[in-house]
Amino acid sequence: MHKLAIEGGSPIQGEVAVSGAKNAALPLLAAALLSDEPLTLSNVPRLVDVDTMLGLLAQMGVAIERDGDSVTLDASTIDNPLAPYERVKTMRAAILVLGPLVARAGEAKVSLPGGCAIGARPVDQHIKGLTAMGAEVSVQHGYILATAPKGRDGGRRLSGARLFTDMVTVTGTENLMMAAALAQGETVIENAAREPEVADLAECLNRMGARISGAGSDEIRIQGVARLHGARHRIMPDRIETGTYLCAAAATGGKIRLSGALAASLEAVLDKLAESGCKIAVDGESISLEAPTKLRSVSLRTSPYPAFPTDMQAQFMAVNAVAEGTAVIRETVFENRFMHAVELSRLGADIKIDGNTAVVKGVARLEGATVMATDLRASASLVIAGLAAAGETVIERIYHLDRGYEQLEQKLLALGARVRRLK
Numbered sequence: 001m002h003k004l005a006i007e008g009g010s011p012i013q014g015e016v017a018v019s020g021a022k023n024a025a026l027p028l029l030a031a032a033l034l035s036d037e038p039l040t041l042s043n044v045p046r047l048v049d050v051d052t053m054l055g056l057l058a059q060m061g062v063a064i065e066r067d068g069d070s071v072t073l074d075a076s077t078i079d080n081p082l083a084p085y086e087r088v089k090t091m092r093a094a095i096l097v098l099g100p101l102v103a104r105a106g107e108a109k110v111s112l113p114g115g116c117a118i119g120a121r122p123v124d125q126h127i128k129g130l131t132a133m134g135a136e137v138s139v140q141h142g143y144i145l146a147t148a149p150k151g152r153d154g155g156r157r158l159s160g161a162r163l164f165t166d167m168v169t170v171t172g173t174e175n176l177m178m179a180a181a182l183a184q185g186e187t188v189i190e191n192a193a194r195e196p197e198v199a200d201l202a203e204c205l206n207r208m209g210a211r212i213s214g215a216g217s218d219e220i221r222i223q224g225v226a227r228l229h230g231a232r233h234r235i236m237p238d239r240i241e242t243g244t245y246l247c248a249a250a251a252t253g254g255k256i257r258l259s260g261a262l263a264a265s266l267e268a269v270l271d272k273l274a275e276s277g278c279k280i281a282v283d284g285e286s287i288s289l290e291a292p293t294k295l296r297s298v299s300l301r302t303s304p305y306p307a308f309p310t311d312m313q314a315q316f317m318a319v320n321a322v323a324e325g326t327a328v329i330r331e332t333v334f335e336n337r338f339m340h341a342v343e344l345s346r347l348g349a350d351i352k353i354d355g356n357t358a359v360v361k362g363v364a365r366l367e368g369a370t371v372m373a374t375d376l377r378a379s380a381s382l383v384i385a386g387l388a389a390a391g392e393t394v395i396e397r398i399y400h401l402d403r404g405y406e407q408l409e410q411k412l413l414a415l416g417a418r419v420r421r422l423k
């Protein structure tokens with residue numbers, strides 16, 4: 001069980017490069033299943049979740065070659081359209097193979113992803129959409145069994161449909177968009193997720209010969225095609241990693257420059273950081289931030305893109321913990337995403353939770369302590385607080401961090417942080 005020891009109290013300063021986006025990479029890897037020709041992705045981040053997805057695809061029969069930050073996937077033969085529980089339980093995003101498998105192989109057996117620390121996280125919308133496209137879907141012994149209907153020619157193929165998701169769902173939108181790419185006829189996804197990662201996936205699918213329009217808006221139209229060909233695609237920068245490092249600089253009174261960033265994909269976060277008193281400059285693909293001597297508390301409410309992202313809520317709570325004033329944080333996307341609050345309180349933060357609302361009263365200083373990570377973004381919040389706290393903070397269970405932050409220690413060390421990994 002690895003731990004991270006942080007000697008806090010000094011400002012984060014310097015420059016680091018942003019990695020490829022985890023939440024774009026995962027659906028893009030699954031998209032390789034849609035074609036019998038190779039898909040080459042570049043700017044692929046080295047993350048545990050990416051390795052998990054690659055392992056899952058390999059056991060389905062996908063040939064995988066890695067070369068630096070590029071990965072080439074050849075799904076010409078899929079001899080095992082199965083996503084077993086052992087793999088899905090470690091990464092819920094494995095559900096993203098469901099749509100592509102049913103569309104390409106005509107069938108899929110995918111373990112129901114369990115819940116996780118932040119909520120029950122059902123996948124009923126994924127199932128509802130596939131069913132509307134003609135798939136026979138049942139849930140047996142913890143597995144989703146799905147088959148596409150048999151056509152007159154004996155082939156199995158989904159049919160286009162008008163889909164409406166009950167709530168905005170990012171991977172739900174991605175799963176259904178991938179399934180629709182090979183369906184017979186037109187599919188319209190209403191109430192679609194507008195996240196930039198959805199648009200990145202659509203751009204890659206169109207490079208593979210799909211006919212998708214409207215991705216990035218709440219209505220996506222897909223004209224199904226018979227097959228998709230190979231392509232090359234560069235993964236977009238990680239907007240949540242970008243926001244995380246900006247919050248670290250803000251909370252420690254530092255100054256940072258991030259290269260290879262896409263400022264347009266996290267405007268709500270930049271807006272809140274500016275409101276807290278940070279000076280922000282965007283120059284093409286780089287974002288610079290200079291923290292004020294005293295941060296102002298900033299209230300926020302998470303909501304689907306383009307509003308403030310739920311994946312940045314924990315990190316911004318750490319910023320508010322050391323700001324001047326009182327902030328009200330409302331989490332509207334997940335039902336249990338405040339686990340970091342009780343850990344932040346161990347560092348001296350003054351946070352009161354009432355349902356999906358957290359009232360954060362800024363304190364002059366946090367004091368280092370031993371804390372425990374519970375999920376990916378909660379861990380990032382504890383790193384930020386540890387960097388701001390006086391003395392040593394030890395974060396336990398940091399395998400959560402390794403799932404979503406590439407070369408975390410190296411990047412923090414390059415920014416002047418005093419961190420070391422304890423085996």
Ligand code: EPZ
Pocket residue numbers: 022023026093119120121122123124125126167168169170171172310311333334335376377404
């Ligand atoms: C994606 O998860 C991200 N993961 C999450 O990032 C992110 O927090 C989330 O979107 C919201 O932005 C990936 O992209 C791999 P949802 P996803 O479906 O798609 C409910 C991280 O830290 N819902 O948009 O699973 C659901 O319970 C991770 O990188 C249903 O009820 O999230 C939630 O309350 C954490 N039924 C809300 O919708 C469904 O069928 C939004 O979930 C689907 C979702």
